[in-house]
Amino acid sequence: MQETATILALIASVVALALAISNHRRGKRLKAGLAALNESNDQLRASFSGRGDHVAATDERLSQIEQRLTSLEDWRPGWQRQIDHLRTEAQNLAMLPSLHPRRLELAEELRPRFAPITDKLEPVLFPNQLAFDELDWMYRLRDRKFPYSLTFEEGMLFHFLVAANGLKSGYEIATAFGMSSFFIATAMQKTGGHLISADAYIEEEMEDFLYDHEATKAHVDKIADLQKQKRHSKLPRGLQFAIEGAMELQIESVVDYRIACSPEGVPDLLDGRVLDFAFIDGGHFGEQPILDVKSVLPYLDQDRFLMMFHDTQCEAVARAAHFAAAETGTRPFSIHTRNRITAVARGIDESTLQLCREMTVRQFV
Ligand SMILES: C[S@@+](CC[C@H](N)C(=O)[O-])C[C@H]1O[C@@H](n2cnc3c(N)ncnc32)[C@H](O)[C@@H]1O
Numbered sequence: 001m002q003e004t005a006t007i008l009a010l011i012a013s014v015v016a017l018a019l020a021i022s023n024h025r026r027g028k029r030l031k032a033g034l035a036a037l038n039e040s041n042d043q044l045r046a047s048f049s050g051r052g053d054h055v056a057a058t059d060e061r062l063s064q065i066e067q068r069l070t071s072l073e074d075w076r077p078g079w080q081r082q083i084d085h086l087r088t089e090a091q092n093l094a095m096l097p098s099l100h101p102r103r104l105e106l107a108e109e110l111r112p113r114f115a116p117i118t119d120k121l122e123p124v125l126f127p128n129q130l131a132f133d134e135l136d137w138m139y140r141l142r143d144r145k146f147p148y149s150l151t152f153e154e155g156m157l158f159h160f161l162v163a164a165n166g167l168k169s170g171y172e173i174a175t176a177f178g179m180s181s182f183f184i185a186t187a188m189q190k191t192g193g194h195l196i197s198a199d200a201y202i203e204e205e206m207e208d209f210l211y212d213h214e215a216t217k218a219h220v221d222k223i224a225d226l227q228k229q230k231r232h233s234k235l236p237r238g239l240q241f242a243i244e245g246a247m248e249l250q251i252e253s254v255v256d257y258r259i260a261c262s263p264e265g266v267p268d269l270l271d272g273r274v275l276d277f278a279f280i281d282g283g284h285f286g287e288q289p290i291l292d293v294k295s296v297l298p299y300l301d302q303d304r305f306l307m308m309f310h311d312t313q314c315e316a317v318a319r320a321a322h323f324a325a326a327e328t329g330t331r332p333f334s335i336h337t338r339n340r341i342t343a344v345a346r347g348i349d350e351s352t353l354q355l356c357r358e359m360t361v362r363q364f365v
Contacts, residue, residue, distance in 0.1 A: 094132055094361045103359035106156040107135060110186070114152075117182065117245045124148055129338075132361045136338060141177050141237055147203040149179035150281070150310055154337045157356045158308065159183040161343075162277060164352045167306060168193030170277035171270060171299070173262045173292050175199035178242030180279060180310075185246065185255035198260040198269055199282075201236035210285060213261075220261040227259060262288075263295035270299045280320060281310040289320030297327060304347030312340040336362050 097103065111134075123137035131137050135153040140146065150158075162170070162184055168191050175181055181197040188195055201223060202216040203209055226234045239257060246252045260269055262282050278296045280289060289309075296307070305328075309321045312334060321332045324344040333343040335356045343353055 097359050098133060098361045100359040102355060106160055110156055110159065113249065114182065116248050136361060139179055141241060144204050144237060145207040146209055147176040149176055151338050153361060154339060154341055155179060155183035157335065157341065159187040161306060161352055161356065162187035163190050165306060165348050166191050167277040169273060169275050170195040171275050171296060172197045172279035173282040175238060175242050175257055177238035178245045180281060181242060181255050182245055182249055184279065185251040186249060189251050189254050195255045196258060196269055197255055198258040198262065198265065199238065200261045201238055201259065204236055204238050217261050220259055224259050263291040266295035273299055274301050275299045276301045276305050278307045280307065284311055284314045285316050289317045290323050293320050293324045305345065306348045307344045309342040310339055312342040336360055
């Protein structure tokens with residue numbers, strides 16, 4: 001009996017010991033788990049507190065931006081007022097030439113006459129330009145990025161100069177799609193004159209105003225062949241538009257459209273002619289404008305001629321205008337149109353050039 005009690009007590013002690021050991025181990029595991037939880041809790045807390053800083057910094061930046069925007073908004077009306085003021089000033093300054101009686105007469109005569117043509121074209125400006133009025137736009141064919149024509153105002157001045165000076169024998173480089181030729185040839189219809197207008201149609205082909213001279217010559221060979229084969233629908237769009245426009249204006253007998261590359265093609269075009277009018281508006285870069293001038297000089301009437309330039313804000317064209325003046329012993333006369341037309345002239349009534357300046361609407365904004 002006593003033996004049995006001893007054995008039971010022993011077993012109870014062993015079980016108690018085993019339980020104690022297992023509880024100790026479980027406690028250890030729980031402690032380790034708790035420590036890991038605490039650690040990740042600390043990390044989370046740390047990372048949240050980092051985010052919190054970040055959010056605070058972003059909030060601050062946003063509020064700075066808001067303040068800046070508010071101050072810009074406060075500024076804006078002031079600046080806007082100044083811009084509006086300058087614009088009004090510019091328009092007031094331009095009001096005198098824009099209401100010049102001769103300018104109004106020219107617009108009244110030519111706007112309706114040209115409307116069937118301009119209605120088919122896209123009026124265009126370069127970026128950041130503003131048109132003063134409807135006469136202050138250039139044009140391009142609706143389905144071509146380039147070339148651009150002169151402005152209607154510039155065309156009216158050409159028309160006026162040719163008619164007022166009774167000029168009769170003209171050459172222009174280049175046609176593009178006919179706009180400048182329409183203004184010159186409608187004036188030559190009045191004087192009983194004739195105009196040759198030539199182009200290589202390279203700008204419409206490239207839809208750019210920079211191109212290589214070899215590519216220009218090759219293009220001329222290609223399209224001249226098409227013309228010989230009478231494949232009219234394959235001809236450049238600009239040439240087709242010019243021919244149709246001349247018919248619309250009933251000046252087909254006054255203007256002759258030719259496919260040619262300047263300068264090498266010019267002697268064939270001008271063979272035996274004496275010119276009293278030349279318009280230089282072909283390639284605007286490198287030596288090309290000077291080469292265009294050189295190609296025309298031998299054909300100018302030595303006593304009386306008017307050579308006009310377009311875009312003398314371009315360095316290469318400005319050089320060509322000075323070159324022409326130096327070669328002919330004259331001085332360039334600049335008219336401040338949108339694209340800066342310039343006359344190099346001899347024996348021409350200077351009051352007509354002066355009048356062009358007086359009818360020109362200048363851009364100040
Ligand atoms: C600015 S556009 C002429 C615009 C036109 N005078 C008008 O105001 O309606 C210039 C033209 O010069 C032509 N061109 C450029 N280089 C040429 C060259 N070497 N020979 C012939 N034409 C050329 C281009 O094909 C383009 O059509």
